[in-house]
Amino acid sequence: MTTTERPLDPASPSIAGLLDAARSIQPDTVAIRRRIHRQPEVGLDLPKTQAVILEELAKLGLEGRTGAALSSVVAVIEGGRPGPTVLLRGDMDALPLHEDTGLDFSSEIDGAMHACGHDTHVAMLLGAARLLQERRAELPGKVLLMFQPGEEGLGGAKTMIEEGLLEAAGPTPPTGALAVHIGTRYPTGEVHLRPGPEMAATDVIRIWVRGRGGHASAPHLALDPIAVAAEIVLALQAMVTRRIDVFDPAVVTIAQITAGTTNNIIPETVFLFGTIRTVSEESRAEVRAGVKRVAEGIAAAHGATAEVDLEPGYPVTINDPAFTAFVMDTARSLIGDEQVVELKAPIMGAEDFSYVLQRVPGAMAFVGARPAGQDPATAPENHSNLVVFDEPAMAVGVALYAAVAIRHLTGS
Numbered sequence: 001m002t003t004t005e006r007p008l009d010p011a012s013p014s015i016a017g018l019l020d021a022a023r024s025i026q027p028d029t030v031a032i033r034r035r036i037h038r039q040p041e042v043g044l045d046l047p048k049t050q051a052v053i054l055e056e057l058a059k060l061g062l063e064g065r066t067g068a069a070l071s072s073v074v075a076v077i078e079g080g081r082p083g084p085t086v087l088l089r090g091d092m093d094a095l096p097l098h099e100d101t102g103l104d105f106s107s108e109i110d111g112a113m114h115a116c117g118h119d120t121h122v123a124m125l126l127g128a129a130r131l132l133q134e135r136r137a138e139l140p141g142k143v144l145l146m147f148q149p150g151e152e153g154l155g156g157a158k159t160m161i162e163e164g165l166l167e168a169a170g171p172t173p174p175t176g177a178l179a180v181h182i183g184t185r186y187p188t189g190e191v192h193l194r195p196g197p198e199m200a201a202t203d204v205i206r207i208w209v210r211g212r213g214g215h216a217s218a219p220h221l222a223l224d225p226i227a228v229a230a231e232i233v234l235a236l237q238a239m240v241t242r243r244i245d246v247f248d249p250a251v252v253t254i255a256q257i258t259a260g261t262t263n264n265i266i267p268e269t270v271f272l273f274g275t276i277r278t279v280s281e282e283s284r285a286e287v288r289a290g291v292k293r294v295a296e297g298i299a300a301a302h303g304a305t306a307e308v309d310l311e312p313g314y315p316v317t318i319n320d321p322a323f324t325a326f327v328m329d330t331a332r333s334l335i336g337d338e339q340v341v342e343l344k345a346p347i348m349g350a351e352d353f354s355y356v357l358q359r360v361p362g363a364m365a366f367v368g369a370r371p372a373g374q375d376p377a378t379a380p381e382n383h384s385n386l387v388v389f390d391e392p393a394m395a396v397g398v399a400l401y402a403a404v405a406i407r408h409l410t411g412s
């Protein structure tokens with residue numbers, strides 16, 4: 001299928017040979033990736049990573065436009081003929097943890113590591129930009145390159161949209177969007193995605209349970225918030241299983257409990273810190289209401305109070321079904337049917353590409369990069385201090401970005 005309804009122009013570039021082309025530039029892709037990997041930057045302000053991107057774009061004759069509130073880069077590949085716009089996104093930020101892989105290009109920054117593979121995303125998107133720029137004369141339309149900081153919890157994509165990302169290639173917004181995410185959950189070179197909800201929405205839970213402090217030997221004279229908080233933690237699990245449709249999954253985890261100072265004092269307050277993950281706005285609203293109701297109700301039943309704060313995180317990442325079928329079809333023609341897998345269920349992690357997908361029909365595709373010989377059950381995952389991404393997978397990502405862009409623009 002195609003997402004554009006224009007007749008196929010025989011002069012348009014084809015995707016045949018793109019994987020070979022991606023493999024032929026692999027040494028450069030690897031060099032860019034390792035350069036960024038050595039100097040990871042966390043958050044929204046990533047000046048060194050931004051400089052690498054601007055430098056590499058300049059080599060291609062492309063001018064990168066930088067963000068105001070964050071160190072993003074936007075560039076536009078202008079096809080030689082008129083046509084639609086397609087958006088390709090690579091996120092840029094690292095994570096705040098120490099790298100323990102022992103790789104000879106390990107992080108040189110203490111306490112920062114590209115443990116989610118966003119260094120590979122930048123390198124893959126630059127590789128795709130090179131292949132597309134080489135073919136631009138025959139390309140009908142534009143390719144909007146989105147290099148994004150602050151994916152890890154800071155919503156960099158949302159800020160880039162606010163700063164005009166979707167109008168950067170002209171008044172007509174993109175008609176398709178692709179993000180690629182590398183991961184060790186799948187063998188090297190496989191492509192995994194699904195139509196509809198692919199990743200979860202997040203909400204941060206903060207609950208303060210307040211009682212009355214006192215002597216641990218005389219709880220009847222105090223009002224013990226720890227017993228109340230314990231009841232809340234368990235009741236939240238019962239709420240999820242009894243109140244939420246099992247076919248519309250939700251996760252509630254209280255991941256941190258803070259209270260007390262020693263063994264003979266009943267404290268005044270317990271702090272509960274956790275997360276909600278849902279894959280539909282319906283169950284998200286139900287769970288949010290349920291957490292508040294259960295916490296406040298149980299506290300009230302014991303004469304205590306619960307103050308509940310639910311901070312909204314990223315929305316559900318929803319792949320457009322038609323665009324997803326198109327990406328899967330494109331991936332099959334690049335790497336073969338067996339290498340392309342439709343995910344059976346959403347992944348309960350979250351992604352701020354969801355903000356782009358709220359505005360543009362598109363998809364996020366996972367590219368497997370688990371090194372051969374690693375046991376799937378124990379291979380270090382994304383966000384691990386030991387995770388190693390198998391670099392040959394990057395050629396698949398480069399080819400997929402470029403092929404999806406070409407096919408979307410040419411309607412082939």
Ligand SMILES: [Zn+2]
Pocket residue numbers: 116117118151181
């Ligand atoms: Zn990531």
